[in-house]
Structure formats: structure tokens, C-alpha cells
Amino acid sequence: MTPRQSPTVKRRRLALTLRQLRTAAGLSAVEAARRVDHDASWLSRIENAEVRPHPNDVRAMLTIYGIDGEQAEAVIAVARQARQRGWWQRYNDVLPDWFVTYVGMESEASVIRSYECQMIPGLLQTEEYARAAFSGGPTQISDAEIEQQVALRMDRQAILGTDEQPALRMIIDEGGVRREVGGPKVLKAQIERLLRESERSRVRIQLLPFGAGTGFDGSFVILDFPPLPAPYPDAAEDRLVYLDTLTGAHYLERPVEVAAYSAAFEQLCAVALSPAATRDALSNIANDLAR
Incomplete structure (x- = not known):
């Protein structure tokens, strides 16, 4: 598979x-x-x-x-x-049940909308950034578990750059790109990765600057799934919201819940920097880190 x-x-x-x-x-x-x-x-x-x-x-x-x-x-x-x-079952030793569900859904989403207020989204992280993020996390895990978590995160990125890559719409709060996870060198390499990814046709990255004067209290991901082809009897397109917590996750599927988060995402898009302005801002941050 x-x-x-x-x-x-x-x-x-x-x-x-x-x-x-x-x-x-x-x-x-x-x-x-x-x-x-x-x-x-x-x-x-x-x-x-x-x-x-x-x-x-x-x-x-x-x-x-x-x-x-x-x-x-x-x-x-x-x-x-x-x-x-699932391809991810080789990571069962470090995958909590609640995250298994997300990894499986992410693997076949047609559109991934993500708002991240603290970190760089996992799908766009470099290996060094991911390792530093797991090492400095709020819960202590062994070095072996860290390496497995990093390997899983890199494997999740196999959907990028393929003919079947989902459309990525990522909004990252400025705090997420200024927090020096792993130190200035690691963060600079991470920002350079964001700049490269932003050049892909199916990737849209927007920075929510401190000056926007607004934000959202908590990260979230919206996943869209394509309808199954005929003659499958259910042709409806599908969407859900994923909320990550320290000890679990919430999957919101009720139309009123999904609509609320979808509207919030579009509002954040409207106040965030455009993709072009985002690239300029990221380049400036990377240049500052190089000094």
C-alpha cells in the first residue's frame, strides 16, 4: 500500500x-x-x-x-x-490510538487546511526541526522514541510532490516561525524549507503577522476527502475538523461545527499576509537569523 x-x-x-x-x-x-x-x-x-x-x-x-x-x-x-x-502500522509502538486515526485520514485527504499558532505544521517540518520539537516537548520520551516519531513525520510527508498531493492551505502565526525550535540554525533551515514548499503549485502558505491584531486560540486542521467514484452509491464530498490536545484529539464532523471552523479559517486567510508577502516576510526572518 x-x-x-x-x-x-x-x-x-x-x-x-x-x-x-x-x-x-x-x-x-x-x-x-x-x-x-x-x-x-x-x-x-x-x-x-x-x-x-x-x-x-x-x-x-x-x-x-x-x-x-x-x-x-x-x-x-x-x-x-x-x-x-495501513502503512503507518510499523510505528504502532509510538503511535497513540487517537493519532492513528488522524494519520490515516491525512494520507487520503484531497485538501488540508491548517492553522498553526505555535509551531511549523508537521507536514512541512525539516527532520532537524521535528527532532528538536519532539526533544523539547512537554512530555519526556526516550531517544529511540524520538527517532521513531521523526521517522513517522518524515514518512507522512511522502504525499508531498506526488501527482496525488493534496492541496495544502497553511496559515502560520508569526510566533510559530519566530520560535527558535532547535536554535537559530535549525529555524533558518526550516524557514528556507517553507520558502521552497511555497513554490509548489498546490501549496499556499500565509503568515499571520503580529501586526494583524487578531488570531485564533488554538491550532486546528480541516480535512477534505474526495467522493468515491461511481458506481459507489454515496457521492457526497466529505470534510471534518481535527483538534490536537496533549493527551488526545477531537474529531468534529457535525455540519455546524465544520462550518464554524471553515468560516474561521477563511477569516484568518483574509487578515493574513498574501502568499507573496509571506515569502518576503519569511526571507527577512531567515536573513535576520543568519546574522
């Missing part, structure tokens, strides 16, 4: 589709589960993407929902993909 093939996203899409099809068929969870010789709790775990259903169970559910032919086969194919292993 390549990093772009994510069983996490497939499992989530499958869960949403099965719930939509059951609702369209006019069946309760209790009735649908009974018809395939299971209980409602089993179906609830499937529809909440907590478990990966066997393709045979998916076929049985599709039958009672009135889905057959090419549409049924398309859903069953996604069910098979959802049971595969």
Missing part, C-alpha cells in the same frame, strides 16, 4: 454509507441487525467506524437495503480495502 491508500478513510466512508443506506431503506438499527442475525450494538459499532465489517456481512446488509449489482460490488470493494493494514 502507498501512503495515499488509507483503510481509515475507507472504513469511515463505509460506515457513513451503510448508515445512509439503512436510513433510506426505512429500517431501524435493531431491525436491520436482526435481519442479518446480529444485534443492534454490532451494527452501531460498524456505523460509527469502530470495527471493520467482513465483506460477507456488508453484502448481507446491502441485500436488505435493496442495493445490488455494480453499486453493491463497489461498496464491498471498499469494505475489503477497509480491512487492509
Whole structure:
């Protein structure tokens, strides 16, 4: 599997589709589960993407929902993909469960919108910056764990520069590019990396300067996922918000929540420096660090 093939996203899409099809068929969870010789709790775990259903169970559910032919086969194919292993599983020793979900979703996002108020976004970090960030983090981890975390972060960046690279829209608070993580030399190299990445056609980096007089209390990421191709029965585009914390994460999917963060992101874009002005500002910061 390549990093772009994510069983996490497939499992989530499958869960949403099965719930939509059951609702369209006019069946309760209790009735649908009974018809395939299971209980409602089993179906609830499937529809909440907590478990990966066997393709045979998916076929049985599709039958009672009135889905057959090419549409049924398309859903069953996604069910098979959802049971595969993710590329990130070799990092299981250092990956907390709550971040596994994010890594899987990031791998197959079509658009990644990120607001970072403290650090450089992980997808754009240099290896030296990432190592310094993990070493100076609020929780102590061993040198071996630091190296695994750095390797994972570099592997996540495999989606950059490919034909399938997602569109990146990154807003970074000025404090994030002035905080000398790893020291001036490391930060200068990191800013130079941002300047190079900003030249990619699918990368838009904007700096939110101190002079903007505004900001947002907390970093967040908005992930967009492309619809699955026909004849898959659910063609809706999908979006969610990811909020990182010290001990866990929040995934916001309710339309009102996603709309609020989407509006906040666009407002931040409006007050941040343009991409061209951002490159000028970053170049000036790098030059100051060289003195």
C-alpha cells in the first residue's frame, strides 16, 4: 500500500454509507441487525467506524437495503480495502490510538487546511526541526522514541510532490516561525524549507503577522476527502475538523461545527499576509537569523 491508500478513510466512508443506506431503506438499527442475525450494538459499532465489517456481512446488509449489482460490488470493494493494514502500522509502538486515526485520514485527504499558532505544521517540518520539537516537548520520551516519531513525520510527508498531493492551505502565526525550535540554525533551515514548499503549485502558505491584531486560540486542521467514484452509491464530498490536545484529539464532523471552523479559517486567510508577502516576510526572518 502507498501512503495515499488509507483503510481509515475507507472504513469511515463505509460506515457513513451503510448508515445512509439503512436510513433510506426505512429500517431501524435493531431491525436491520436482526435481519442479518446480529444485534443492534454490532451494527452501531460498524456505523460509527469502530470495527471493520467482513465483506460477507456488508453484502448481507446491502441485500436488505435493496442495493445490488455494480453499486453493491463497489461498496464491498471498499469494505475489503477497509480491512487492509495501513502503512503507518510499523510505528504502532509510538503511535497513540487517537493519532492513528488522524494519520490515516491525512494520507487520503484531497485538501488540508491548517492553522498553526505555535509551531511549523508537521507536514512541512525539516527532520532537524521535528527532532528538536519532539526533544523539547512537554512530555519526556526516550531517544529511540524520538527517532521513531521523526521517522513517522518524515514518512507522512511522502504525499508531498506526488501527482496525488493534496492541496495544502497553511496559515502560520508569526510566533510559530519566530520560535527558535532547535536554535537559530535549525529555524533558518526550516524557514528556507517553507520558502521552497511555497513554490509548489498546490501549496499556499500565509503568515499571520503580529501586526494583524487578531488570531485564533488554538491550532486546528480541516480535512477534505474526495467522493468515491461511481458506481459507489454515496457521492457526497466529505470534510471534518481535527483538534490536537496533549493527551488526545477531537474529531468534529457535525455540519455546524465544520462550518464554524471553515468560516474561521477563511477569516484568518483574509487578515493574513498574501502568499507573496509571506515569502518576503519569511526571507527577512531567515536573513535576520543568519546574522
